[in-house]
Amino acid sequence: MSTSRHRTLPHARRFAVLSAAAVTGLALTLGTATAPAGAQSLVPQTEQEATDLIEDRQAEDSDALNRSNVPEGVSVQEARAAVDKSDEVTTADVEYAAALEDLPSDAVPENFYETPNQLPEEDGAVLKQAPSTFYLDPIKLIKHDAKTTAFMYRTTDEQGNARAATATLLTPKGASAPAKDAVVISPGTQGIADKCAPSRQMAMGTEYEGISVTSALAAKRPVVVVDYVGLGTEGTHHYLNRVEEGRSVLDAAKAVQNVEGSDIDGDTKLQLRGYSQGGQATAAALELASDWAPDLNIASASAGAVPTDLYDTVSKLSNVYTAFLLYGIDSFAEQSGVELSEYLNQKGLDAAESASNQCTIEALVNHAFTDTTTLTKDGNSFQEIVDKEFRPIVDKQLLGQSPIPDVPVLVNHSRLDDVVPFGLGRELASTWCDAGNRVAFEDNLGPTHIGGYIAALPRVEIFTNRTFDDKAPLDSCWRL
Structure with a gap:
């Protein structure tokens, strides 16, 4: 070359x-x-x-x-x-x-993401695996020493269709075998294009969740990073669909036990962890766990900046984050069978098409400060389209409606979050408290949505270590 x-x-x-x-x-x-x-x-x-x-x-x-x-x-x-x-x-x-500089190419082969012609009957069954790498920078000078394996497994979408999904297992040097405990990370918003799957981006050195993955690996325990249904593999990724996200997480946690070379087994204590869309996926997985994966050894969970109510979140989102609205409108239309051309003008259709092929950072930059009223035929905002066409889809994503496992849970949220309203995080913690769960609620003053993510990481690791050591974290229910 x-x-x-x-x-x-x-x-x-x-x-x-x-x-x-x-x-x-x-x-x-x-x-x-x-x-x-x-x-x-x-x-x-x-x-x-x-x-x-x-x-x-x-x-x-x-x-x-x-x-x-x-x-x-x-x-x-x-x-x-x-x-x-x-x-x-x-x-x-x-x-x-x-x-x-002739740096090596260690990405997962493109044909790895092709779905086999026939899928097994059982959710969580491993379909294939391939060695990969985890780079911390886009020029691939900083390579993490964790053994990295991408794997494909069977899951089921909301409509009951068998689907193939992918995830990544990272095992750091010095980890015990068999693994006493492990972390399952649900990533934040990646985009809706296949190229945005974390398993692809970690191999490219462009995965912003690298900071969270590295933090978890520092404790010398295996980490699983989930791609979600339709992100990387065939079929549509239904952005913010709680059922498909939750099942992706739980089935990845089941499948990793059968990945060749995995030190995770049925006795390994698991922590489910995520922030933003990842927080939603983690909370959804907790609500689905007793029915979908009752045998998983879930020891604790950490859910940050959880958009428990998408309608409330969308209604308060500034046009700095128009890319998120474009992801949502595209996904909701696909799930509802609505043609976006009925509502969007050519500029809007072009913006939706552009965002659908861009990963988060690129999409945020390209569409920041775009007023959605300039993208519609009648000058209405995306919020008004949601009210008219997509409210049933949005309301199906409500969280805090079902019981979760009786394990310690950390809910973290910045008071200065400019994407997910702080009140939603506090309300989720209070709801789980009222249901009798052990909840540690940690607020912080990290500026903006991403600032809250970074500010919460040290507390998440402390919580993780304590719960894996069977030490009860501080219960915040008395003050919520």
């Missing part, structure tokens, strides 16, 4: 690119994005996309770029600017520099 010309890239430019890449990696890890929206469309999400991009940009000289060798959807001017301005390097430039 590389030529001698590529390998003689001047050191000054190479180090400039790699230095800027470190900043890019940090931005991706923390869930922020500093590159302009036009540049973000250059970001490759798979090894093949990165390879194609490199082949399209065979020269450092931006004058060599023209309409024939610039990726579709990117202007020649944008491409030239991305090449010329190393201080505005994009992830695409990072991948370009990485290829010049």
Whole structure:
């Protein structure tokens, strides 16, 4: 793939690119994005996309770029600017520099995600597995030493159809065997495109949940990261569908016990953990556990910034996060059998199509501050479309309506959360308390939704260690 010309890239430019890449990696890890929206469309999400991009940009000289060798959807001017301005390097430039360094390609093979022609009868049955890697940065200089295995398993969607889903098992060096305890992570919003699956993004070094995964691995216990139904594999990912998310989590926890090389077995204590969409998936899994997976040894759970009421969440969401609304409107329409063209104008249809092919960070940057009234035919907001067409789908996602296992639960939420209203987290904790559960409620002052996520991590690890040691965490029910 590389030529001698590529390998003689001047050191000054190479180090400039790699230095800027470190900043890019940090931005991706923390869930922020500093590159302009036009540049973000250059970001490759798979090894093949990165390879194609490199082949399209065979020269450092931006004058060599023209309409024939610039990726579709990117202007020649944008491409030239991305090449010329190393201080505005994009992830695409990072991948370009990485290829010049002949860094290894350790992503899960694309055909791994193809669903077998026939699925087994039992949910949680393992269909296949493949070695993978976990990189902490998009230029793949920082590789975690955990043994990483992607696996596919059977689950069932809300309509009762057998589906294949994927997840990743990470076993750190020094972990005990068999594993005494393990963490099952439900990731936050990734996007709705297959390329956004955490198992794919961890191998690419672009998974923002890497900070949570690394935190969990530091305790020398295995970690399972779930992809969710339709995220990575065939079929649609129904964004924020609590039943399909909850089943994905529980069936992954069952399946991992039969993954070759896994140290997790039926006696391993499990903690279910997640934040935001992951918090919703964790809470949903708890509510489904007694019927769907009664034999799982769930020892505790941690649910952060849980959108227990999607209607309340959507109604208060600012246009900074229009990408989330685009994910939702696309998913709700698919589940309801509604044609978006009935409500959205061409700009709206283009925005929905664009977001559906972008992962979270890219989508947030590209669609930030978009007023949804400019995307509809009649000038109504997305909220009004939800009221008219999607309220039944939204109300089916309510949480806090069913009993959960009698295990310690941590509910964490920032008072300054600008995505999921703080009151929803407090109300969920209070509801579980009223039902007789042992609940530790931890608020914090982390600024914004992502700030609350980072601020909660230390407390989550303390809670995890205490519950795995059979020590009762502080019960907050008396003050809720």
